[in-house]
Amino acid sequence: MNDPEIDRLLDRGAHAKPEPDSALLDRVTGAIGSSLSPVRPLAPAWMLSAALVLWCAAMALAGGFILKPHGVQHMDSVQRLAIFPLLGLLISLGSAVAASQMVPGSRRVMAPSTLALCACLLLAAVFGAVFPDHRLERFVPEGLKCLTAGLAQAIPAAAGMWWILRRGFAVDSLAAGFAQGALAGLAGVAMLELHCPNFELLHILVWHIAVLPVAGLLGMAVARWRSARQSA
Amino acid sequence: MGPDSDLAELMANYQQGDSAAAAVLVRRLSPQLHRFFLMQYVSRTHADDLLQETWMRIHQARHTYRRSEPLLPWLYAIARHVRIDHYRKQHRTQSREERIDEGFDIAAASDAPGRTPDIESLLGALPESQREVLVMLKVSGMSLEEVARATSSSVGSVKQKAHRAYETLRKLYPAMAADAPKGEPA
Numbered sequence: 001m002n003d004p005e006i007d008r009l010l011d012r013g014a015h016a017k018p019e020p021d022s023a024l025l026d027r028v029t030g031a032i033g034s035s036l037s038p039v040r041p042l043a044p045a046w047m048l049s050a051a052l053v054l055w056c057a058a059m060a061l062a063g064g065f066i067l068k069p070h071g072v073q074h075m076d077s078v079q080r081l082a083i084f085p086l087l088g089l090l091i092s093l094g095s096a097v098a099a100s101q102m103v104p105g106s107r108r109v110m111a112p113s114t115l116a117l118c119a120c121l122l123l124a125a126v127f128g129a130v131f132p133d134h135r136l137e138r139f140v141p142e143g144l145k146c147l148t149a150g151l152a153q154a155i156p157a158a159a160g161m162w163w164i165l166r167r168g169f170a171v172d173s174l175a176a177g178f179a180q181g182a183l184a185g186l187a188g189v190a191m192l193e194l195h196c197p198n199f200e201l202l203h204i205l206v207w208h209i210a211v212l213p214v215a216g217l218l219g220m221a222v223a224r225w226r227s228a229r230q231s232a
Numbered sequence: 233m234g235p236d237s238d239l240a241e242l243m244a245n246y247q248q249g250d251s252a253a254a255a256v257l258v259r260r261l262s263p264q265l266h267r268f269f270l271m272q273y274v275s276r277t278h279a280d281d282l283l284q285e286t287w288m289r290i291h292q293a294r295h296t297y298r299r300s301e302p303l304l305p306w307l308y309a310i311a312r313h314v315r316i317d318h319y320r321k322q323h324r325t326q327s328r329e330e331r332i333d334e335g336f337d338i339a340a341a342s343d344a345p346g347r348t349p350d351i352e353s354l355l356g357a358l359p360e361s362q363r364e365v366l367v368m369l370k371v372s373g374m375s376l377e378e379v380a381r382a383t384s385s386s387v388g389s390v391k392q393k394a395h396r397a398y399e400t401l402r403k404l405y406p407a408m409a410a411d412a413p414k415g416e417p418a
Contacts, residue, residue, distance in 0.1 A: 006401050007370055013271070013351025014371040020266040024280055028262070028287045029255045038249035039295035104294050105305030105381045171313040172384070197314035 042167055044057045045099050045106060051164045052095035056187040057088075059157040063187075064194025067149065071196045079130045079215050085124055087190045090119045095184040098161065101176035102168025112179035116216050119186065139200075145205035146196055150188035150211030151218075158184035166191060173223045181219015186210035239293065247294055256288060264372055265311050267384055271355060271367045286314045304374055305381030312322045312364065312382060357404050362397040 042048075064072070072080065099114050100106035110118075159181050170176035190210040196208065239260070245253035265286055269279040289310050297306050355363050357365075361383075368379045370391075380387045 002402075003398055006405070007397060009351060009354065010305050010366070010370045013355075014367075016275065016351075017267050017270045019285055020280065024284065025258055025262055028284055028345060029258050030285075032249045032254050032258065032287065032291050035291070036246075036251050036254060039247050041298055042296045044298065049238060099340050103298075103306075104303065104309035105307070107381055108386060111384075167295065169289075169296045171309050173385075183299050207234050 001130045016207060022027035028230060030110055043104065045096070045103060048099035048102070048164060048168075049095040052098060052161060053092050053185065055160045056091045056095065056183060056190070058158060059153065059160065060087075060132050060190035060194065061193035066090065067191070067195040069194045071192070072194045074199070076199050082126050082130045083193055084190075087186065087193065090115075090122070090149065091183070091186050091190070093121070094179070098176070098179040098183045099168075101172070101179045102165045102170055104169060104171045112175050112216070116178070116182045116213055119182070120212060123189070123212075124205055127201065127204045127209075128213050130222060131199050133200050134202070135200050136202055137200065139203065139206075143203055144200055146192055146198070146203070146207045146213070147196070147210055148205045150185070150192050151215060152188075153191045154181070154188040154211065154215040154218075157187040158215070172224075173227045174220050177223025177226075178216045178220040180214055181222070182215070182216035184219065185215025188212075188215060240299050243294075243297055243303055244299050247297065256372065261307065262287075266346075268308070268311060268367055268372060269315060271351070271371060272360070272363060274315070282311075282314050282318055285318075286311045302381070303377055304372070306376070308368060308372070308378075308382035326365070342382060347405070354401055354404065354418045358397050358400055362393045364399070365393040366397045371392055 002187070010223060077081070093110070096109045097112055100109050101112065125169075158180055161184060168176075189208055192208045192211065196204075198204075238259070242253045242260075243259050246257055266279055266283050269282045271274070274282060279401060282417060290307065293310060297303065325340065355366070356368065365379055369373045369376070374382070376387050376390050379390045383390065
């Protein structure tokens with residue numbers, strides 16, 4: 001059997017299907033009409049993305065300067081040039097992904113999980129290249145401090161993102177929650193790079209980068225909780 | 233004015249609170265949405281429920297449609313998630329035994345000798361993601377780009393799924409046609 005024959009079969013099968021009842025359509029029209037009011041269309045995707053980028057940058061800078069920017073002060077210019085433009089790029093990409101998740105039928109930028117994985121790998125590669133200190137001192141206590149600070153930074157970042165995207169409509173609420181959480185996590189990572197003066201490679205690889213996936217998973221958990229509450 | 237721009241115009245009027253535009257959209261788009269559900273192993277009753285639920289979500293999300301963007305991917309992105317949610321709910325409520333029985337019935341129906349191969353048995357042989365792409369492309373008449381937007385995937389991935397679906401159907405169909413009783417149309 002060739003492709004046109006398959007097409008014909010599909011077409012014949014589709015047209016043999018019953019049409020929806022007129023009474024059902026009347027019911028739908030009635031339900032829509034009873035709550036119909038004018039709505040303002042959502043802002044364009046680029047505007048939402050730009051707002052998210054600005055918010056993330058503002059949060060990272062504010063957090064970094066409130067906790068004192070010891071990290072960026074101790075970095076050499078190569079480290080600064082390698083880390084901050086990459087974080088800027090990832091935040092821009094993450095913002096575009098998070099915004100597209102809130103508009104049904106948007107052009108796909110990248111799956112949120114792919115973006116998180118690529119971001120972790122890229123950050124690990126760059127950190128590995130610019131931080132040569134392989135010592136391992138107070139690995140867990142120092143690390144937990146950074147992880148907690150990064151996640152604490154992600155909470156207000158995520159709250160602001162929720163406000164920016166509040167008029168959007170997530171068809172896949174879990175993916176949208178993960179995208180927003182991971183983006184908030186990136187703001188947390190950026191704050192840690194500004195603030196944390198601990199340049200031990202393993203500390204940065206494990207505890208700084210961990211903020212991103214952990215924040216993403218927390219975002220997904222919040223989305224799951226919210227959708228369970230809505231459907232209950 | 234083409235059908236797409238016509239729909240976009242109606243959608244813009246619907247956003248402005250025009251109930252006549254909403255009614256026309258419901259009449260024009262419901263048959264294809266209903267068909268989309270029916271062609272994916274959903275019963276008539278469930279298809280009616282899904283159609284109603286889709287319109288409620290469309291109504292809730294109507295402000296997220298932008299006139300500069302194509303309407304069908306926006307519409308089908310909502311419809312496919314209504315179906316996915318329905319599928320998940322069904323999976324949660326159905327017992328494991330019932331699902332095994334149902335799977336057996338579908339397989340038995342597809343392979344039964346003397347049965348005319350029909351659209352259900354053909355599409356039933358495809359994985360859900362391939363079936364969905366095929367229905368959007370061939371039954372709803374959407375372009376590759378539109379299907380990619382509606383399914384949140386890339387154009388390459390849509391092409392690959394459609395290619396694999398055709399490959400499976402080409403392999404499957406001669407075997408099924410041979411099983412059909414003589415004289416019946418294949």
